[in-house]
Amino acid sequence: MGGDLSGRVALVTGAGQGVGVGIARVLAAEGATVVVNDLHGERAEATAALVGGTAVPFDVTDLDAVRAAVERIEGDIGPVDVLVNNAGVPADGFVPAPFLQSGPADWARFVDLNLYGVMNGMHATLPGMCARGWGRVVTISSDAGRTGAAIGVSLYGASKAAAVALTKHVAHEVGPSGVTVNCLSLGVMAGVLPEEFGAGNPIPRLGQPDDVGHAVAFLASDGAEWITGQVVGVNGGALT
């Protein structure tokens, strides 16, 4: 998979570490001008240096900050053609816990980042994409948003499922303007669990950031223009 992304500006949120680094790396390799976001400026700078991109730190849960950053990017670099909503919980030490041991503060933390964060990015970039008649939004969701398990990820799964529903509906609204909106549903990535947990996958390993990067690059390409409102599993076949 892959596509020629030359001339496209791609904003990747939460790309200071983990999966987002792979996304930024593959998009840059495909020719995109990559804008690397993270909450932590030094992380964004490190990835930007790695991929030859530009670091633009901001908090995706703050709509005003997202709007201001997109305006700055559009002034300094160019219109955002591709938005990758990658920032998400688990961020820095997500501790699984049963739903009944959680409370409203936990609920807000997951919804703020995994749903509002995605809404904010879409709200700030979609008007420009629609006006220009071309755009791509790819949101990084999770298999935990598609199936249940007693592993303490109910809040995470619910908030990731909400982003899937948002994707499906918004895809209908902006499709006629030449903009596609899709989700990737990731399985367990390397580093989260010991590697032997990947042995049961049809592709018997855990995920690597570049696996996600290649799927994003394909969905961001011109060739993917008839693919929208979809949830694409990037999970070694763990869930179909």
Ligand SMILES: NC(=O)c1ccc[n+]([C@@H]2O[C@H](COP(=O)([O-])OP(=O)(O)OC[C@H]3O[C@@H](n4cnc5c(N)ncnc54)[C@H](O)[C@@H]3O)[C@@H](O)[C@H]2O)c1
């Ligand atoms: N790692 C996995 O196994 C896995 C599985 C399924 C889905 N996912 C999803 O993949 C995405 C990336 O996960 P990861 O494992 O690389 O996470 P990570 O915690 O390693 O990296 C996420 C990055 O996002 C940044 N971030 C957090 N809050 C932010 C905010 N408010 N604004 C801007 N940046 C913020 C963090 O600083 C961090 O650098 C997430 O959406 C996650 O839910 C991960």
